[in-house]
Every structure is written in C-alpha cells, then in structure tokens.
Amino acid sequence: MKKRVLIVEDDKFFRFAIKKFVDWESHGFEIAGEAVHGAAALEFVESQPVEVVVTDMSMPVMNGIELTAMLREKHPDILIIALSAYDDFEFVKESLKLGASDYILKQDIEKEDIGEIISSSWNKHMAGLAKEGWLQEEILKFLKGGKLEERAGRFLDLSLDGSRGGCLFAVRNLDQEWKGSFGSKNCWLEESLLELHEKEWNILLVPAKAEHSIKKQIEYRYSLCARIESLLKGEDYLAGCSSLCTETAQLPESYAQARKAAVTGSFLQRTKVLSWDDIKDGYEGRTLDYMEKEESYKDICSLETALKALGGLTEKMRDLMPDEEHQQRNCLLLLNAAARNLNYPISNLEFARMKEHMAEMVRLDDLVRLTGEYLEQIFNKSRNGLLHSSVAAGIQFMRQNYGRDICLHEIAEHAALNESYFSNLFNKETGQSITEYLNKIRIEKAKELIARTNLKNYEIAERVGIMNASYFSTIFKKETGLTVQEYRQRLPKNLE
Structure with missing residues (x-):
C-alpha cells in the first residue's frame, strides 16, 4: 500500500517542482492531491485518507504553522514535513516544535534526494506510533480475536504493505x-x-x-x-x-x-x-486429547518401574503432542496409579497441590521432572511412613530457595524447630543430612540448566545457589558420577 502525500504550497512552480523532482513511487509514496493553503489542506484530509503532508510555511488564509497545529490536534497519525525557504526558517523551527517531523529547503529540491529524506522520516514516524x-x-x-479499530488497522495496513x-x-x-x-x-x-x-x-x-x-x-x-x-x-x-x-x-x-x-x-x-x-x-497431526490407559501401570511396584513408565509416557507425549491439560492429566494418572499400587492414600489436599503445581509448568520437560519428584516422594513416604510435617516444610523451603545461599538456621526456623532437633529429625526421616539433600536438589536443577541453556559452569553454579565453581564441580561429580563436561557430552543432540 502506497503512502498518500498531500502537497500544500501556494506557489505553482514549487508544487510542480516537488512532483517532478521527487521519485515518489520508488519510495512507496503517491501524490494524493494539492492544496494552496492550510484551510484547503484541512478540507482535503477530512474527505480522504492522507499519510503525509508536505506543507509550505508562508501561505495566505492559513499558514504552515497553523496547519501543523491543527493536523497534530485532529490527525496525529499524519506525518508532517515542513517546506521552507531560507528567509522563513524561523517558521520551520516553530513548526517542528508543534509536531512537524522534518523539513525540506526549497532551494535543495533539485539537489537532495527528497524522497529518501521523507522515507527516513516516515520510518521514524511509524516507529514512534508503534510505541x-x-x-x-x-x-x-x-x-487475540477482537475487532480491529480503524486507526490501528490503518497502521497495520501501512506496516505490512x-x-x-x-x-x-x-x-x-x-x-x-x-x-x-x-x-x-x-x-x-x-x-x-x-x-x-x-x-x-x-x-x-x-x-x-x-x-x-x-x-x-x-x-x-x-x-x-x-x-x-x-x-x-x-x-x-x-x-x-x-x-x-x-x-x-x-x-x-x-x-x-x-x-x-x-x-x-x-x-x-x-x-x-x-x-x-x-x-x-x-x-x-497432534493428538490433543491423548490419554494413556490406566492398566498400563498395573505392574508398577518400585520407583525404578515408575520412572521407566514415566519415560515411556514422556516419549509418547513428545510424539503425539497432547495439549497442556492432557499432559497434566496423564502425569496425575501415573501418580495415582503408583500410589494405589503401594496402598498409599493421596489426600485431596495433596492432590490439589500437585495439580496446582503442575499447571504452572510450561514445558513438557518441567512437567516430567516435577512428576518424577512426586513419584520419588510417594515411594519414600510409602516406605518410611509419612514425613514429619516439619521435615516436609523444610524440604519445601529448600526447593523454593535453593537458588540462593540458605543456612540450617533459616530452614529450621521455617520448620518451627530449633536447629539441633530439626537436623536430627531430618536425618532420621530422610536418611540424609540437610546438606546432602539440598545438594541433590541443586544438582538436579543444574542438570536441567545444562540441558537447556548455554550457560557457563560458574553461571550454572550461581543459579543453583553455589557460589564456588570448584565446589560445584566436586558436588556434581559426586552426585552424578560424571564431570559437567562429560554430562554435557552425553546429552542428546538437538534435532536440526
């Protein structure tokens, strides 16, 4: 769509020169009409669409300064270019203050690429409107499906062309x-x-x-x-x-x-x-409503078999690409099946929290990771009995704050116990020290960052709350049996 230009100039010679010496078409413009003073220009723009007004400053009836002020008030989307001779340049300055975007000296019409000047002004004008x-x-x-307002529609029509x-x-x-x-x-x-x-x-x-x-x-x-x-x-x-x-x-x-x-x-x-x-x-070709059959999980009896089932489910979902609701429903079905096989009752409150947390997961990998964590919790609880509420509170605090430097005092305070008692209780309930458990959380998070980003080792370490890169490397090797570099090399390559 070409941008329509109105030339406002009382001198017939200069109107002719502007039309003749400017290659309007090559710059995406076309002459919409001419006017001999500002009042006639206002009548013109009221009757038909105009995107650019090139206006002289000194004219009878209504001069360029007055026209600029009126256009800026009534038609703020129009690009205004001031046209001036050397002896009325003070008018140009005033016009620029009132809203003109640029100016052209009449003496330069045959020398300068006026089309390029106006084209550059147009691009800046559109960039300003866009903000x-x-x-x-x-x-x-x-x-998002709503009706398009006329001015916005005009902007888009001109932008797309x-x-x-x-x-x-x-x-x-x-x-x-x-x-x-x-x-x-x-x-x-x-x-x-x-x-x-x-x-x-x-x-x-x-x-x-x-x-x-x-x-x-x-x-x-x-x-x-x-x-x-x-x-x-x-x-x-x-x-x-x-x-x-x-x-x-x-x-x-x-x-x-x-x-x-x-x-x-x-x-x-x-x-x-x-x-x-x-x-x-x-x-x-997606299967938006894909759901795995519940009987597929009847043989789940250990964390190993549960995680294997989760892996199989993940591959099917990668292939069939169900919508977010059915991704979450599939994962909840697996959790329910594993809990049922273990005779572990998931309370309504616990199930609601799982569902709420899953709804926050945007990426399939994050949903699968979360499901794996819940499976681990279910098997630990079924084997050891329900975790003490204070220990569960401490674990939740660590999962929410692993990315910063947290200490035993903070965790114990969140669990509403003194440090010594909480530390002994935690070890008894989980079979691990608080430091060991926190390190496992941090390394799992680090593995996710390694798989999904190009962050350097020290940047990953900082993201998971470990400020010493050397210490991070030591913990990573201890938890995974691999160096960070070895772990990177074993990751599946991105599909191209």
Whole structure:
C-alpha cells in the first residue's frame, strides 16, 4: 500500500517542482492531491485518507504553522514535513516544535534526494506510533480475536504493505527473573516495527523487505530467528515464528502460528526459535486429547518401574503432542496409579497441590521432572511412613530457595524447630543430612540448566545457589558420577 502525500504550497512552480523532482513511487509514496493553503489542506484530509503532508510555511488564509497545529490536534497519525525557504526558517523551527517531523529547503529540491529524506522520516514516524500504548492495546486485542479499530488497522495496513508483508515472532522466556520485555534485557530487535507484551509473551512484528524475492524472504526470516536465538543465548525460553503474512486480516492467524511453533519447542527438547513452516505438518497431526490407559501401570511396584513408565509416557507425549491439560492429566494418572499400587492414600489436599503445581509448568520437560519428584516422594513416604510435617516444610523451603545461599538456621526456623532437633529429625526421616539433600536438589536443577541453556559452569553454579565453581564441580561429580563436561557430552543432540 502506497503512502498518500498531500502537497500544500501556494506557489505553482514549487508544487510542480516537488512532483517532478521527487521519485515518489520508488519510495512507496503517491501524490494524493494539492492544496494552496492550510484551510484547503484541512478540507482535503477530512474527505480522504492522507499519510503525509508536505506543507509550505508562508501561505495566505492559513499558514504552515497553523496547519501543523491543527493536523497534530485532529490527525496525529499524519506525518508532517515542513517546506521552507531560507528567509522563513524561523517558521520551520516553530513548526517542528508543534509536531512537524522534518523539513525540506526549497532551494535543495533539485539537489537532495527528497524522497529518501521523507522515507527516513516516515520510518521514524511509524516507529514512534508503534510505541504508543493505545495502539499496542488495540493490536493486541485484534491478535487475540477482537475487532480491529480503524486507526490501528490503518497502521497495520501501512506496516505490512501487501507487496511485501511481514511475520510475527512469539517469545516466552521461562526464567522467572526475566520480566517479559526485550527492552529490559537490551535485546530490542532493530528490524521489528512493533513489540507487544501479553502476560509472559513478547510479540514482535517484523516487516519483510520489499526488494526481496520469495527465496530471500524465507532466508531473511531464518536470519531473524538466528538473531533472536543469539539475543536470548543462555536463557530458557520458547519461541516461534509465523509464515509470511501479507494482509492485516491474516495477523491473528499469524499470531496463533507463532504461539503454536513456540509450544512445539516444549516437545522437542531444544531452545530454538521454530518456524511454523517447518513444524506445521507435525503440529496439525497432534493428538490433543491423548490419554494413556490406566492398566498400563498395573505392574508398577518400585520407583525404578515408575520412572521407566514415566519415560515411556514422556516419549509418547513428545510424539503425539497432547495439549497442556492432557499432559497434566496423564502425569496425575501415573501418580495415582503408583500410589494405589503401594496402598498409599493421596489426600485431596495433596492432590490439589500437585495439580496446582503442575499447571504452572510450561514445558513438557518441567512437567516430567516435577512428576518424577512426586513419584520419588510417594515411594519414600510409602516406605518410611509419612514425613514429619516439619521435615516436609523444610524440604519445601529448600526447593523454593535453593537458588540462593540458605543456612540450617533459616530452614529450621521455617520448620518451627530449633536447629539441633530439626537436623536430627531430618536425618532420621530422610536418611540424609540437610546438606546432602539440598545438594541433590541443586544438582538436579543444574542438570536441567545444562540441558537447556548455554550457560557457563560458574553461571550454572550461581543459579543453583553455589557460589564456588570448584565446589560445584566436586558436588556434581559426586552426585552424578560424571564431570559437567562429560554430562554435557552425553546429552542428546538437538534435532536440526
């Protein structure tokens, strides 16, 4: 869609010169009309759409300063370019204060690339509009299925431009300390025109390049995927990219595509920006309501067999990709079956807490890890009897605070016991010291970070609450039987 330009100039010669010496079409503009003074220009923009007004400063009836003020008040989305001679440059300064974006000297019309100047001003103008809160709210509503407001629709039509289009990226970072904004991490993607935030998600609208062939457009999208991967290196995230979108009406579907592509990363065990074009066939073949049969778990009688069953369930869910509800239901079914086989009664409160905690898991791997922890708890409790409530409280505190330096005093205080008594009780109930138990939690968390991020060893150590990298390496080797490097090498390679 070409941007429509209104020329406002009382001098017939300069109106002709502006039309003749500026290559409007090559820059994506077209002349919508002419006006000889500001009042006529206002009548024109009231009757038909105009994106750019190039206006002289000294005119009869209504001058350029007055016109600029009126346009900024009534039509704030219009780009205003001041047109001036040297002798009225004070008018230009006033016009810029009132809202004009740039200026052109009449003496330079034949010398300068005026089209390039206006095109550059247009891009800055659109970038400024893209940051306005009302526009972001309207577009977000539209992406989620709402009606598109007219001004927001015009912005999107001009941004996409049917001759080139664009694509949407949806990024969800799973680090709780990450606040959901590229800007807060200094990761703004220069190519993006618009950045939106929807709860934990970032949405980026990136226009394609008009000069690109279809092949180049595809290559460009993949290069943007690589850019985002680089910007989020070391983070734990899900991200997806839509197919090329050429019409505003297609954007809600593009948003759905980007979200679906990102969710697929939950099943593929990799931190990568996935393109909808690459995964759509597999995604559309998902078995959303897949449920394992309960009788499959009748032979579970040990933690080993339970974890093996969990592994088999995980592989099936990776293949069939059920929705989040059925992922959680499958894991709860396994937990119930294991508890029943052990004659261990899961209380309604305990089951509700499990369900609530599972609902917080975004990635399949996290859900599976949590299920494994619950299985371990069930087998420990069935073997040793129910854990003392103070010990359970201490374990919960450690799982919630393992990422910082915590001491026995804090844990015991949370459990409402003195340190000595709590330490002896904990050892009796679990068969481990508090330090041993905390180290196991930290190393399990470290293994997850190693598998999902590119963080260095000392960064992982700090994330799990161990400030000494050497001590971390020692504990890791003790708990896993492998060095960190050996553990990395044994991880399955990302699918390409």
